[in-house]
Amino acid sequence: MERHDMDLAAYEERARNGPCFVCAFLRGDPGYRHETVYEDDAHIAFLDRWPTLPGRVLVAPKAHVEHVVRELDEAAYSSLMLVVRRVALAVERVLEPERTYLLSLGSQQANAHLHWHIAALPPGVPSERQQYHALMAENGILTPTPDEVAALGARLRAALTT
Incomplete structure (x- = not known):
């Protein structure tokens, strides 16, 4: 899939001054819609x-x-990390990456709601384009079609049930 430039200024404005993106998504705000791949009473996972x-x-x-x-006691932290692991294993089954990156990003200034990223590095990515380079929007983003997003979401949901 080809990379495209991202409007980083608009993203930064939204992240700093918009509503909490996770809370807006959970409220059903159409401007913050995501494809859900997993949900339980306490957690949400989405593309x-x-x-x-x-x-x-x-x-x-x-x-x-x-x-x-x-802010998380040991039980809540452990529960969250078990969900991260479960979803990451489904991502690995579906995408068969060379490596799976797990990281928590955000800050008090932008995207403050705690969230973990599961990022699957495809096989064959040259070394100089791996790790942080592969994770930074400054290096371009992928723009899958809505049908591609829905299909991947369905594959991940199916992998989570096995």
């Missing part, structure tokens, strides 16, 4: 709207939590 790698998934607690180590 990234601006993926830098195919099948990039975000996993978040449904409660508005901002600090992974300060």
Whole structure:
């Protein structure tokens, strides 16, 4: 899939001054729609709207939590990380990556709602375009069609049931 430039200024404005993107998504705000791949009472996992790698998934607690180590007790942290692992294994079954990156991004300034990124590095990506390079929107984003997003979401949901 081809990479395209992202309007980073518009994204930054939205991330800094818009509503919490996870909470807006959970409320059903059409401007924050995502393809859900997993949901339980406490967690949500969904495809990234601006993926830098195919099948990039975000996993978040449904409660508005901002600090992974300060606001989650051991049980909540463990539960969240088990969901991250479960979704990451489904991503690996579906996409068969060379490597799967797991990272938590965001800050008090932008995208404060705690979320984990699951990013599957496809086989054959040259070394100089792996790791942080592959994760940064500054290096371009993928723009799958709505049908491609729906199909991938269905494949991931199916992998999560096995």
